[in-house]
Amino acid sequence: MTAPVIELRGLARTYPGPPPVPALRPADLVIGAGDYVAVTGPSGSGKSTLLHLLGLLDSPTAGSYLLDGLDTSKLPDRDRSALRGRRIGIVFQAFHLLAYRTALENVLLAELYNHTPRSTRLQAAAGALGAVGLGHRLDALPTTLSGGGCQRVAIARALVNQPSLLLCDEPTGNLDSRNAASLMELLDQLNSGGLTIVIITHDAAVAAHAGRTVTISDGILSERIRAGHG
Numbered sequence: 238m239t240a241p242v243i244e245l246r247g248l249a250r251t252y253p254g255p256p257p258v259p260a261l262r263p264a265d266l267v268i269g270a271g272d273y274v275a276v277t278g279p280s281g282s283g284k285s286t287l288l289h290l291l292g293l294l295d296s297p298t299a300g301s302y303l304l305d306g307l308d309t310s311k312l313p314d315r316d317r318s319a320l321r322g323r324r325i326g327i328v329f330q331a332f333h334l335l336a337y338r339t340a341l342e343n344v345l346l347a348e349l350y351n352h353t354p355r356s357t358r359l360q361a362a363a364g365a366l367g368a369v370g371l372g373h374r375l376d377a378l379p380t381t382l383s384g385g386g387c388q389r390v391a392i393a394r395a396l397v398n399q400p401s402l403l404l405c406d407e408p409t410g411n412l413d414s415r416n417a418a419s420l421m422e423l424l425d426q427l428n429s430g431g432l433t434i435v436i437i438t439h440d441a442a443v444a445a446h447a448g449r450t451v452t453i454s455d456g457i458l459s460e461r462i463r464a465g466h467g
């Protein structure tokens with residue numbers, strides 16, 4: 238049996254004070270390969286704290302986080318970064334693209350240095366942009382793309398190293414409703430292809446795309462079981 242993509246055992250994060258902020262109370266959660274999970278909750282409830290932990294951008298103050306069966310809590314920083322590069326793609330509300338680089342260059346720059354020839358890396362970057370529907374805009378600068386287009390470039394950048402997990406923090410937060418709907422269609426399509434997705438959102442329409450919804454309230458994580466999903 239293969240290990241779940243994510244397994245949290247009493248994972249917690251308290252920011253040092255004073256006064257200390259218990260942003261995430263000890264949480265247990267299992268996310269399997271191909272799952273599509275929405276994380277909702279009021280502002281300040283701990284959603285981004287959870288996402289930063291899942292993305293190995295931050296370390297827990299208690300508990301453990303197994304990624305693809307590997308206990309990340311015991312790894313030195315260098316190994317955690319390497320693991321993030323290979324296994325995790327992250328997309329934020331603000332697209333964080335380099336303004337003076339083309340779509341292709343933005344994606345190419347995210348590729349891991351693994352002695353692959355440049356032509357192969359270019360092909361992978363172009364392929365990732367093709368997969369998000371931007372195969373015809375490889376040379377476009379972010380300023381010439383819509384918000385939806387920019388977020389697609391950010392998704393291509395997140396996926397170019399073929400991670401097992403895509404984490405999204407309010408990916409539609411800066412998009413109008415038409416671009417948001419189209420972006421959610423893309424995420425649905427990627428999930429149908431087998432990609433595991435965790436998406437933070439305030440928007441019930443966005444959360445409805447996911448098969449599971451996890452809610453955080455004052456740092457306490459709980460799962461809302463929906464009819465038809467168990």
Ligand SMILES: Nc1ncnc2c1ncn2[C@@H]1O[C@H](COP(=O)(O)OP(=O)(O)OP(=O)(O)O)[C@@H](O)[C@H]1O
Binds near residue numbers: 285
């Ligand atoms: N680096 C930090 N140091 C101290 N406190 C922090 C830090 N980051 C977040 N917090 C606090 O931790 C709590 C959870 O914050 P978090 O950013 O995870 O919430 P959120 O659910 O993502 O909110 P939003 O919906 O506004 O993005 C809040 O009380 C916040 O003020």
Ligand SMILES: [Mg+2]
Binds near residue numbers: 285
């Ligand atoms: Mg947040």
